[in-house]
Amino acid sequence: MTRTARRGLALATAITLLVASAACTGDDGGGGGGPVPGVTDTEIVVGTHMPLTGPASAGYSKIAPATKAYFDHVNANGGVHGRKITYKIMDDGYNPANTQQVVRQLVLQDKVFAILNGLGTPTHTGVLDFLKSNRVPDLFVASGSRSWDQPDRYPGTFGFNPDYTVEGKILAQHVKTSLPGRKVCFLGQDDDFGRDSLVGVEKVLGAGAVTAKQTYVTSNTNVAPQIGAFKAAGCQVVILATVPGFTALAVGTAARLNFKPQWLVSNVGADHPTLAKQLGAAAGLLEGMVGANYLPMQNDAADPWIQLFTKVNKEYNGDAPFDGNTVYGMAVGYLFVQVLLAAGKDLTREAVTEAVRKGGYQGPGLAPLRYSDTDHSGYGGQRLTRVSGGTQAYFGPTYETDEGDGPVREHTAPPVAPPANGVPTAS
């Protein structure tokens, strides 16, 4: 009896104390008027989710470290408006369930100012609503899904890559003009990435023009059934909407089945150094592969942007192997710094999204960036690449188009040169 009484008293005391302490802390809803999350006079904290491990880590795991290296370069040159940029990189393993966890940690615990360049169509789709309800700027998503371009529904979300439908149209245009009359087949990831890409292909070639359509899932690394189906259907051209690991798998599997079509590959799965590393001794199979890209080619030593990024890579990224992912990561960093400059010294979340909407940014990209009040998609075009003699190089003009039924047009504006010290200045 006495023990029960004692226990009850102890519990009651504990509860009273807890409630009292809770009442003292009160609510810090983080509403307007207070300090901006992740921003002090000397620092801006931004975060990202990336596949550092898992099925999509091949190549992609190098993007965020490259962005971080570029930020370190900017920080060494005085930062932006006197603030240094801190970049928190979280691994989600390309697993949408993990993305939910790590993005919550970034936003709620680490109190990041913005999410930058979160990677992946299936992964990032799951956190759009969470970021919106917490009013976190969701900048330059590393994917070409059309989901990022919904200004009314997700006012704070902006894309970066050309969207997959635009890309599908450009790849299909190449088939139409250079490979007419061939049997075209399509392998895509079993989510919005593959679906959006196929929509673009069929817009140009017509709905019935694709002979065989197959999908793959990242959890199953056997694509023999799909490639076998292509071989059986007599495909001559295969368009791939695949991440690098699965581009390599498709090419390798086809070679094993003695099937040698003309490959056309999405920009997110066509980086030659990444694929060559994946295939190892079989890298020769990539000969003749047509890809797409919209940033300076990683092996073009004459390009001033590549010279700049190589220097930054040497100084701040431990001289990691330099490939298309490195260029991509630094291009994202450059654009983010431009936007921060445009947002002004009095940095708020509203100011940053407003600055992106204003648009007019020019950087390393060959195609124009489209940001405006009504358009939240990123780059609006691409140029085709081909692997010949073991090196990947651009050929032909840069194309631009829309995700609708607009024509595929040539884009002729010349590229701009980088600033002398590699840090943009407020225009």
Place this chain on the structure above:
Amino acid sequence: MSATRAVTPPDTEARVDRAGPAEPRLGSTLLRHLGLAAVAALLLVAASYGLEPFRNFQLATVAAYLCATAGLTVLTGLNGQLSLGHGALMATGAYTVALCQNAFADAGMTGGWLLPVSLGAAVLAALVVGAVVGVAAARLRGPYLAGVTLAVAVVVPALTVTFDGVFNGEQGLAVPVEPPPVALGAYFPYERWQLWVTAAATLLALLLLANLVRSRYGRTFRAVRDDEVAARLAGIHVARTQVLAFVVSAAGAGLGGALLAVLAQSVSPGAFSLTLSLFLLMAVVIGGLGSLAGAAWGAVLLVALPDLTHALTEQLTLSPAVAQRVEGNLPLAIFGITLVVVMIAAPGGVQGLLSRLSRAVSARRASRQRS
């Protein structure tokens, strides 16, 4: 039945066979459990006001996992059946909630009663799957049982990819969840509301489980675990008892999965991989198989461990390449090492260790009073 006895933690037998506590308990079991639940509810409400939003979210995640680990404790700890497929049962609940909530949203229905209905449907769906698996499991022992449940753990997530028209493959489904009721105020933190919802559901589930464990059914569960022949001689229908234990346990897992889906506002097969099933089992073993309190320790561990390893990797200044590899694999390694250490040092798990300590302290106090 050595295979079933093998999963009986040594500590439980001693505790279960003791004839009640030192002094007669007050009132009925039901009242005592209700009191405990009320106290826990009060504590949680206080905590939801005292903690940061992210901690609230984590606590809500612990609550969701607790439903599953409590169910698994009943199955493995009390009934002696091993299950490597509880992640799949969680997936069943999670996808049911997603499909229900999407159906309601498409039909344009709104209201606070929708979520409980969806959660109920999730529990029912997991219950049905659990009954099917349970009927098979009741005929199997030891490694064969492990094999079947392992197959379930692999097959169910694969179904979502096979029937991607319904389940949207690996991208999974969004789970539309309504914001907190307006009555709570316009700026009521969403994470606090999430904690309230999950904690309410979990406390209800735990209350039912705790009563079940203390009831005649709980006794038959334990009797079947300890000696099937003796149980049969005492007139217990062994197979029926085992199926019942599996069904109860599956319902808990289904609720846990459903709550996880509600918390993340999305569901995808990656969340319910084989790894999760193994983690669940490890968590209840480390927490202590003997009691529901052990399940609570296990659930805390499931949430705290990845967080701790992340903090650890942030402290260490590693080269990017090493940090990458460590980040993904360290939680697994630590879990494994913890399991080995706990099995050597405290076979009864965390809860077993705690109860042994408290008993030692009270025994010393008693001897001191006598002298």
